[in-house]
Amino acid sequence: xxxxxxxxxxxxxxxxxxxxxxxxxxxxxxxxxxxxxxxxxxxxxxxxxxxxxxxxxxxxxxxxxxxxxxxxxxxxxxxxxxxxxxxxxxxxxxxxxxxxxxxxxxxxxxxxxxxxxxxxxxxxxxxxxxxxxxxxxxxxxxxxxxxxxxxxxxxxxxxxxxxxxxxxxxxxxxxxxxxxxxxxxxxxxxxxxxxxxxxxxxxxxxxxxxxxxxxxxxxxxxxx
Numbered sequence: 332x333x334x335x336x337x338x339x340x341x342x343x344x345x346x347x348x349x350x351x352x353x354x355x356x357x358x359x360x361x362x363x364x365x366x367x368x369x370x371x372x373x374x375x376x377x378x379x380x381x382x383x384x385x386x387x388x389x390x391x392x393x394x395x396x397x398x399x400x401x402x403x404x405x406x407x408x409x410x411x412x413x414x415x416x417x418x419x420x421x422x423x424x425x426x427x428x429x430x431x432x433x434x435x436x437x438x439x440x441x442x443x444x445x446x447x448x449x450x451x452x453x454x455x456x457x458x459x460x461x462x463x464x465x466x467x468x469x470x471x472x473x474x475x476x477x478x479x480x481x482x483x484x485x486x487x488x489x490x491x492x493x494x495x496x497x498x499x500x501x502x503x504x505x506x507x508x509x510x511x512x513x514x515x516x517x518x519x520x521x522x523x524x525x526x527x528x529x530x531x532x533x534x535x536x537x538x539x540x541x542x543x544x545x546x547x548x549x550x551x552x553x554x555x
Contacts, residue, residue, distance in 0.1 A: 354397040358406050361385050361392065362415060373414075382418035393423055393444055402444055404455035408467050416467055420474045445475045460491050460499055468499050472506045 352360075364385050371378035386392055392403045401409075407416040423441040438446075448454050456475075459467035468487075491499040 352391070354391070354395040354401075354403060355406065357389050357391050357395065358397075358403055358415075361389055361418075362410075362412065365414065365418070379414075379417065379421075382414055383421045386415075386418045386422035387425060390426075392419065393426060393440070399451075400447075400449040402447055402449075402455060404445060404471070405449060405453075405458055408455050408459045408462075408464060411464070411467075413466055413470070416470055420470060442475045442478065445471060446478055457487050457490065460487050460496065461494070463494070463496050463499070465496075465499055465502070469502055469506070472503055476506055476508045478507070 365382050368378070368381055371381055396402060397406060403419055404416065407419055420441065423444060424439070426440040429438060429440050429443050445455060448457075453461075454471075456468060456471040459471060488500055488503055491497070491503065
């Protein structure tokens, strides 16, 4: 069976039996199982634990890819399902470590999957940022705070700033701990929407998160 571009293959799962079902079908199967259990109150610890166990029983959720290279995390963002996204994150934390062939043996399986972009290089976090889904972006950023998300003008920070989602910019600046965040905050300033300047309260709050920012380049930027 041809599996080209259909699997993430970040883990070695003992006892795993491959299924012919596509990722989207597996994803909706999990969602139905979770929604059918209406005995557990929504948002309760018991329901969250049940959701995690459901996702954990479908290892293909973390191995297979959907259309255009999307992961199950992309699907959760696309379907606006916070419950599913939370369950996927917690279930992925419990997966075995990545295989030894992984380029970065220090990363966890959860980090490996979250850092995978689709056909266009868009990660689940970036997808959440682009449509202003703050809670989804927060969950994904907190799940992988050490990743160097900030590369180029299309970084998560610059995208959020250019779209005017400054609450997401602030959240990423506060949450992500990679050194790249500090330098990226300088790049964010020119992408701020009209009406904001480097002296705006929210921008000052963002800048304060980066202790290593060189002030001179910021002062040279003309305020909007």
